Amino acid sequence: MAGPGRPRSFDRAAALERAMRVFWERGYETTSMTDLTTAMGINSPSLYAAFGCKEQLFREAVALYDATEGGPVTRALTEAPTARDAVEAVLRHNACAFTQEDKPRGCMIVLAATHCAEANTEVRDHLARWRCVGMRELAQRLDRGVREGDLPAGVDTSAVASYYTAVIQGMSVQARDGASHATLTKIVDRAMAAWDAVVTVH
């Protein structure tokens, strides 16, 4: 593992985790390299040597976020026995995840780059693609529900996915605005009470 040259004096994975926290908390554009180096406990050249540039570091941070915070969601989606159970598990998990005491509130993928500088539209598009993937995963789980018979044939699964994705995105905004776990749970209760009506529109 160790080739020639002076070995890195910091834990790359731990530093990335700290960077993820900062980006999650403060967003891409409004996080400065100084914020990052301070949080990561390293100097600027070490950061550039290990991660390339701010944008590459952000992409790695997003990937880490998806793996750690998004992992349980994906798992809940696939492991639940029915489409309804899957959606409910995702929503209730997010109601908890978005209001954890020791973590930034809401979803990083929804909140971290709603806008960006003209030169960095790539960053916004990158997150938009992740959002799109999340919605598609949800739609595919609904499709599976149709195939397995727990959802009626003819359901507009992509429309239902858009709807529940909108609820989740709104929960992110409200979580960031300080909404409590109880409030998010009330939103989830209503979104799930709506299930039968939502899947049988037209």
Added chain:
Amino acid sequence: MAGPGRPRSFDRAAALERAMRVFWERGYETTSMTDLTTAMGINSPSLYAAFGCKEQLFREAVALYDATEGGPVTRALTEAPTARDAVEAVLRHNACAFTQEDKPRGCMIVLAATHCAEANTEVRDHLARWRCVGMRELAQRLDRGVREGDLPAGVDTSAVASYYTAVIQGMSVQARDGASHATLTKIVDRAMAAWDAVVTVH
């Protein structure tokens, strides 16, 4: 009206309208003073003389946004005969408003300051307060529905307001990501199909 001194050589209201567009499109932090002066067609000192500073200009822009874009929403809320009609009118109006060809997509109040620099937390809080007001207006309209009998007594109106607010906020995110009017309408269709279930949770 005209006192002593050289008269202003530009239309203050028109310049403010242009500034609102830019802030709506690009957000608070990611809009530079150069972006603003260019769009407004004036030089920096004229901007500062007329509007104070970037933050004051933003607040005026938000107030203008609320008056122009938010006005129809507030009107729909009060003029609709029932709470259900009111909520549906707001949602359908927003499905259109968020996808207009010649305007930035989504709601400025939801999108323009999800994050800000450490020194400008006031700006974020300012918009968060506007979001909170919108949700409260919705809750008050639901309360009126209870008083007028078109909603059953005992409805958790603030929970229902949180739920529909979440849907609207999610619609803003998806509109900004490029969702079509048709897609937003499908979300609205489902959110409204859910009405009976949503207002009778527990």
Added chain:
DNA sequence: TGGTTTCTGTGCTGAGCGATACAGAAATGG
């Protein structure tokens, strides 16, 4: 041991940020 390689910390770079100093221009009041 010395040569090579890679990382580290100091200190800097050009560019862009929000905000102004200043002098001249254009209005009013006397």
Added chain:
DNA sequence: CCATTTCTGTATCGCTCAGCACAGAAACCA
């Protein structure tokens, strides 16, 4: 007319941004 006031354009200000040059330090290999 001239004094006063306020706006306008030019030309910056000090500061922070993302990113890097460079020299020294710490590992490897021969």
